Amino acid sequence: MSAPSRASSRCAESGRRRHQRGAAVITALLTVALVAGIASALVGNYGISLESLAGRHDQSQARWLARAAVDWGRNVLADDFGSNTVDHLGETWAVKVPPTPVEEGEVSGELRDVSGRFNLNNLVVGEDADEDAAAAFVRLLESVGVSNAEATAATLNLLDWMDADSVSRLTRGDERSAMGSAGSHALPPNAQLAHEDELLQVPGFDAQLVARLKPFIAALPAPSKLNVNTASAEVLHAMLPDLNLDAARILVAERERAWFKDVADFNARLPEGAQGFDPAVADVRSRHIIATGRARFGLAVARMEVLLDRQQRWPTIVWQRIL
Template sequence: MRRARQQGLALITVLLIMALVVMLVAGMLRSHQLLIASVSQQSETSRGLQVLMAAEHRALGLLRERLAEDMRVIHDAQPWAQPQLFSLGDVRLRVQVEDLAARFNLAALTRSREPDPVLFARWQRLCDALGVAPPDLAALHGQPFFDVSQLRELPDVDAKVLERLRPWVTVLPVQAGLNINTANGQVLAALEGVTPAAGRQLVEARPKDGHASVREFLQDPLLGEVASARGLTVGSRWFGVNLQADLEGQRMHLYSEVEMDFDTKRLRVLRRAFSTVRQAGVE
């Protein structure tokens, strides 16, 4: 009886050890599978980035060709603004270019301790229309300001506020004005005496080839007599290039901000952002 009990205990011990070994092996296999999946995902992401970088080179070449004409007036009926589709090998790509001067330039408010009152009032009206309290930009004065994401450093800007503002604002050199030929109704409604409805009407009534001058724009009856020419322009040399690639069931994006030198006809990449999520404000 005692011997049978010992044999039973031995059998139970062996079974427990075997169960432990099985669990350890299963855990190792699971870890191995996760490692393989991780390496595979990294490989796909790396390939996607390589494809997007190659596509960026091609897209910038196309943009340079389309901006090679007399570009003193920039408007969204020009060829550069039309979306493009092309392929690199088995990868389908979509390119959409936007005029960054169609957004409110935050750098114009942070270049001096006392912001331009006209531009500051527009900033407040834009924020009010977006349903956010105008963030105090004073803390950014005198600091290197390169990207909209730096707003997150301000105490009154949380992630929700940042994402609400991102599609409507940009950070360009202080001399960059608001291009009235590409700005949408929401941004134009921040001008003096312009209602949201009038902002939409200004876009609908915009000439096919854009306004030839700010003076011509200010003569529009929808503006009345209170709109100021301060900070307005009909041109731009800053563009956002959004590349979308569909690679093996995964959608990837490369967003590049570029500056055009109209004398040398060269494009300089200022910033890049790689993501699997479409950037806010880009169609």
């Protein structure tokens, strides 16, 4: 090996080691902050009567620890809100805290961006379907292996599930009858989705398809903007008709080296001929993030998932689920 090659190799190896050390330091700091906040509160909340059953006691403490991890995440996001104008997956809040021992158990947590996903509720805003959003969803379905005909039919069923009228877009007949004939055992709510799992009740969406879609979709309060710094190649390709999937993947790879500072910066880096985003539908900040807290206390295990809205400095809770 030539001298320049050996020097280049040593430089690359040194860079990798610095990156690994940096990631380890961030994870350690997050872990210490999480445990310090939870451990002190745990001592003060440990006062449970001796008559309580051990199982109920453990379950209560496990849930409390999981919620404490979620509130710790809210604090992290509140600190980030005032110090940054751009959100991306290289920030401290995006680092997962691994399972960490606490008194009689362990706790962990993570913050997961969902503003970079396709918001299903953007398909119908008010009483009208958004035709551009519907076309984008068809492209997203195609990108996970669904044929155009099946993707179109599934999208029309989803629009019927959410829109305010009672007319089927597929049969032009009664919406409920059409849904029933297609195999749905539930009546369309004619409202926004509460969670993406609701897709399982819509004709055209089986468990396998929903599982393939899960990394790319969310059910958020609409209308919402897409964060181009956290969106996957599949979602960017779906949202921009002129951006093919291969070009979107290259754009995402390049983004890891230099995050988009604003929507104009994103549009400027698109391939020639591709039309960019209107700032009304895209952003470089994430308004919605899911905080997950996991905890074990004694014999009990608890997991809590909370959708947070970051419109203000202190994130508000949109919904929470105990899993």
